[in-house]
Each structure stands twice: as C-alpha cells, then as structure tokens.
Amino acid sequence: MYDMRLDPQGNLLPGKTWDDSPGLPPAEADMLLSMLDVPITIDRCFVEICGDLAAAAMLTELSTLESETGRQHVWLQVASKELERKLALTEAQQRAARRLLRSKGLIAYRRRRTPPLEEWRILWPAVLALLQQKAEERTAHVVWPPVRAVRPDQADHLDHPQQPVEVES
Incomplete structure (x- = not known):
C-alpha cells in the first residue's frame, strides 16, 4: 500500500528495482499525509x-x-x-x-x-x-452615542463664558 516502487495494481514502476527503498515506513507516510490534509476551519x-x-x-x-x-x-x-x-x-x-x-x-x-x-x-x-x-453583551460598557468629554483646563470657560470682544472699525 505504501510501497513507492509499485503502481496501484502492485506492479513494479518503470525504472524501479526490488533493491530500491520502498519509501517511508507506513506510519511516517501516514503522519506526513495527515499533516498535509485540509485544515478544519471554524468561524x-x-x-x-x-x-x-x-x-x-x-x-x-x-x-x-x-x-x-x-x-x-x-x-x-x-x-x-x-x-x-x-x-x-x-x-x-x-x-x-x-x-x-x-x-x-x-x-x-x-x-x-x-x-x-x-x-x-x-x-x-x-x-x-x-x-x-x-x-451587545460585549459592548454593553461602551457609552453610545459618545459624550464629549470635558477637559479640566476648559472647565472654567464653560462656567464663565468669555464676553465677545468688540473690534473697532
């Protein structure tokens, strides 16, 4: 079954002799084929x-x-x-x-x-x-829609907005 000198019908392949190595041992050949098999994909x-x-x-x-x-x-x-x-x-x-x-x-x-x-x-x-x-469970902690964060250095401006500056013409 794993003899690399033979065709599927058991005949010696052209250019091969019985003195040639038969190839990998069955367990090694099987292991190699299993490693090259199509992977199982899971979403x-x-x-x-x-x-x-x-x-x-x-x-x-x-x-x-x-x-x-x-x-x-x-x-x-x-x-x-x-x-x-x-x-x-x-x-x-x-x-x-x-x-x-x-x-x-x-x-x-x-x-x-x-x-x-x-x-x-x-x-x-x-x-x-x-x-x-x-x-929804994974993102339950996310505030949506986003709230604009107030920066501490701008907090005074929100409490006491500046008066508009008049420009002389």
Whole structure:
C-alpha cells in the first residue's frame, strides 16, 4: 500500500528495482499525509454563539457549503460521512453538535429513510439574532452615542463664558 516502487495494481514502476527503498515506513507516510490534509476551519463568531467547537465547526461547514453552492436558505444534502471526512467528527460528536444547534434554533435537520438522506438548513434569522446579542453583551460598557468629554483646563470657560470682544472699525 505504501510501497513507492509499485503502481496501484502492485506492479513494479518503470525504472524501479526490488533493491530500491520502498519509501517511508507506513506510519511516517501516514503522519506526513495527515499533516498535509485540509485544515478544519471554524468561524470564531460561531464558537461564541454555540459555546462548542464541534457545533461551531458544523455551522461553519454548512455556511461554507451554502456559499460555495449558491444555495442560501434552502435544504442542503450533507451526509454524516461527508462531515466526518471534512471535520473529523465521529457520529456521536455529530449527534451532540446537531442536538446543540437544534436546541439553540440555529439549524433545521431532517433525515429521510428512502433514499437515505440527511438534510440541513441554517436558520439565519436566529444566527444573526444571537450574533447581535453577543455583540451587545460585549459592548454593553461602551457609552453610545459618545459624550464629549470635558477637559479640566476648559472647565472654567464653560462656567464663565468669555464676553465677545468688540473690534473697532
């Protein structure tokens, strides 16, 4: 399987001999391939509203699929095997993340038996409402609209405004 002297059918490649090195040991080759695999991306804002990395990863993946396919606000067909491959989440982790996303009202999910099909839909009004709520919580300490601060050296001028100066003509 990892013998670099052989083609996929097990035949010796042209220019190779059985005396050549077969390549990296399987564990090293596997480690190298795992390091070069596509990274898992998670939108930070989804982590905040989900409170869970697995759920945020699923929401990010669904959002990305919507964008890539141009199918916003419709049911997306995404198999759990596909999510496992892309996000490295087991079935149990996916169920827990799906349960959390549904309990927060962020997604709708349905499973059909024939043909076996899993469908997902992001409920954007709920996502945006939670994002807005979190933004308001983070900025609750900020005075808005801003109030003009009074500098101490100008305080006397506010209490005793200067009289206009008349200019002789």
